Amino acid sequence: MxxxxxxxxxxxxxxxxxxxxxxxxxxVSQPKKPRPYPSxxxxxxLIQCFLYVLRIGVMGVGIGAIAGTTLTIINPQDILxxxxxxxxxxxxxxxxxxxxxxxxxxxxxxxTSASVPVSKELTALQxxxxxxxxxxxxxxxxxxxxxLDNGAYVTYNGTQPIPxxxxxxxxxxxxxxxxxxxxxxxxxxxxxxxxxxxxxxxGDMQYMGINKKFTALEVARKMIVISDNTATEMLVKQxxxxxxxxxRFKEWGMKNTEINNILPDLEGTNKTSSEDLSKLLARIExxxxxxxxxxxxxxxxxxxxxxxxxxxxxxEKQANIAHKTGDIGTIIGDAGIIDMPTGKRYIGxxxxxxxxxDVAGRHLIQDISRTVYQHFKHYQPRPVPKPITKxxxxxPQPEEKPAENNxxxx
Numbered sequence: 064m065x066x067x068x069x070x071x072x073x074x075x076x077x078x079x080x081x082x083x084x085x086x087x088x089x090x091v092s093q094p095k096k097p098r099p100y101p102s103x104x105x106x107x108x109l110i111q112c113f114l115y116v117l118r119i120g121v122m123g124v125g126i127g128a129i130a131g132t133t134l135t136i137i138n139p140q141d142i143l144x145x146x147x148x149x150x151x152x153x154x155x156x157x158x159x160x161x162x163x164x165x166x167x168x169x170x171x172x173x174x175t176s177a178s179v180p181v182s183k184e185l186t187a188l189q190x191x192x193x194x195x196x197x198x199x200x201x202x203x204x205x206x207x208x209x210x211l212d213n214g215a216y217v218t219y220n221g222t223q224p225i226p227x228x229x230x231x232x233x234x235x236x237x238x239x240x241x242x243x244x245x246x247x248x249x250x251x252x253x254x255x256x257x258x259x260x261x262x263x264x265x266g267d268m269q270y271m272g273i274n275k276k277f278t279a280l281e282v283a284r285k286m287i288v289i290s291d292n293t294a295t296e297m298l299v300k301q302x303x304x305x306x307x308x309x310x311r312f313k314e315w316g317m318k319n320t321e322i323n324n325i326l327p328d329l330e331g332t333n334k335t336s337s338e339d340l341s342k343l344l345a346r347i348e349x350x351x352x353x354x355x356x357x358x359x360x361x362x363x364x365x366x367x368x369x370x371x372x373x374x375x376x377x378x379e380k381q382a383n384i385a386h387k388t389g390d391i392g393t394i395i396g397d398a399g400i401i402d403m404p405t406g407k408r409y410i411g412x413x414x415x416x417x418x419x420x421d422v423a424g425r426h427l428i429q430d431i432s433r434t435v436y437q438h439f440k441h442y443q444p445r446p447v448p449k450p451i452t453k454x455x456x457x458x459p460q461p462e463e464k465p466a467e468n469n470x471x472x473x
Contacts, residue, residue, distance in 0.1 A: 178316070179342045182214035188438045192219045192431055199427045201418060207337035208411035208435050209345055212446045217435070221338045224319035225414050226331030228389025229265070229290045230396050233340055234312055234320060236364070236387075237347060239283050239298055240357035241311075250280040254297055264327030266291025280360075287387055288367045292326035315352065317343060329391050337412040340398040344410045348400055361385075362400065372425060373397035374413065377432025379404065392419045397428060401436070406446050409439055 188208075196204055196219070207221030242248040256268060256275045263269065268277070268291050277285075277294075279301075286294040299305060305322040312320045319336040326333075347358055365385035374397040375384055386399025398412035413431050417424030 179209070179345045180214050181209065181216045185210075185215050185217040185438070187442070188217045188435065189219060191434050191438065192217070195427060195430045195434060198430070199423050201421065202424050202427045203416040204413065204427055204431065205337050206411065206413040206431055206435075207341045208409060209341055210439060210443050211345065211348060211408045211410060213444065215443065218338065221341075221412075222319075222336055224334045224336050225396070225416065226328075226391060226394045227320070227333045227335035228328070228331075228391045228394050228396060229292075229326070230335060230340060230387055230389035230398055230412070231320070231322060231326075231328075231333045232286050232290065232295055233365075233387050233398060234315070234317065234335075234343060235295060235298055235308065235322075236283060236287060236361060237315075237343065237352060238302055238308055238311055239279075240353045240361055242302055243279075244354050244357055248279050248301065250278065252279045253277070254279055254282055254301060256293065256297060260293060260296040260300055262292045262296055262326055264292040265289065266293055268293040268297075284364050284367070287364050289369055290388070295326055315343060315346070327391065331391060331394060337396075337398070337414060340412040341410050344398065344400055344412075348408070348410065365399065373428045374399055374401070374411070374432045376429040377434070377436055379436070382436070393417060395424050395428065397432075403436070403440060405440065407439055407443065408446075409435075411435060 192204075192206060196202075203220075205220035205223055205225060207216070207218045209216040239248065243250060253276045256271065256273065256277065258273050261269050261273070266285060266289055268275070268282075268285060277297075279298075282291075282294045282297050285291040286298060299308060299322070302308060309321045317335070317339040319334055320339045321334055323332040323334070324330065346352055347361065350358065353361070362385045365387055366383070368386055368388065370388045370390075373388055373395065374386055378384060378401065381404040383402040384399045386397055389396045394414060394416055396412065396414035400408065400410050402408050411432075413428045415424035415427050
């Protein structure tokens with residue numbers, strides 16, 4: 064087949080693979096042109112600016128409407144107050160910012176005024192005590208009582224200094240709880256009984272051996288409940304000695320109270336007065352000197368006093384007394400806080416100077432206690448109850464008192 068015939072066959076579409084070959088030839092001979100894209104319209108700048116401003120305006124109107132509605136409903140002052148409160152809650156306290164520091168106990172701020180408010184002197188009651196004194200010519204009494212509801216008081220030689228005997232343990236107990244409130248003594252702190260504090264007289268600690276350990280609270284309780292002299296000397300030593308305590312007594316306003324000798328002080332060199340002890344207890348009762356918690360513990364301890372032959376004998380059975388007695392043979396005394404069934408509360412202290420162990424002294428104190436109680440019951444106004452403004456929480460049960468040996472106080 065000549066060349067002319069081949070060409071004619073190709074043109075006519077005949078021959079093997081003619082279409083494919085023609086396609087290749089077209090592909091080779093005619094390269095593919097890029098597909099043109101449609102041209103974009105040039106945006107109208109003026110229209111776009113107008114639409115943008117319109118959108119901003121619509122949005123501003125909407126936000127303004129919402130804000131106006133909110134402000135009409137909510138008081139701005141309330142918002143500011145809520146914000147301030149939230150800031151205070153979120154703001155950490157200085158204690159929270161301190162790291163690796165032991166938490167300090169709450170500082171207590173009891174009242175420190177040395178004065179006890181008194182009103183009128185009960186001259187009628189004073190005359191009754193004078194008649195009792197006349198019945199016991201061989202006994203020299205002194206007494207000081209105050210009605211806590213109105214400040215009415217009676218005194219009978221009550222400002223004169225007198226040997227304190229074991230009633231000196233009342234201010235020692237107050238000083239103990241003052242040290243507890245300051246954090247200088249802990250109730251569960253262990254105290255060691257050394258030879259220099261072991262003394263004779265009342266109490267059983269002197270028989271328990273040198274280096275015996277007791278908790279501070281146990282020592283304080285023994286000092287009052289069984290009038291333990293060794294316990295008293297342990298606490299006096301722990302608080303810095305008699306000079307430190309005497310200075311504190313004067314700061315409290317106790318003009319006639321001081322420790323001059325170790326117990327049992329049969330010579331009577333340790334001094335006090337009925338007025339000093341009564342006013343001290345009045346200050347404790349109203350919340351001075353020590354915290355409310357320590358006051359409750361102090362009263363609980365004094366309610367456990369074993370010797371009940373003096374002031375308690377003049378009270379009715381329904382009455383309650385927290386007190387401390389003293390007896391060195393020639394001087395006996397008792398001071399305490401008395402709660403009557405009527406709700407009245409009064410405080411008093413009575414001493415009797417007598418011949419050694421003369422029972423007349425005890426009878427005189429009992430008669431004075433009975434006379435004062437009946438006078439406050441029948442002639443003094445009853446306390447006016449105050450309305451309860453909030454629910455009072457249940458009080459914890461008093462601590463269980465440890466078993467003590469019932470011994471005669473000296």
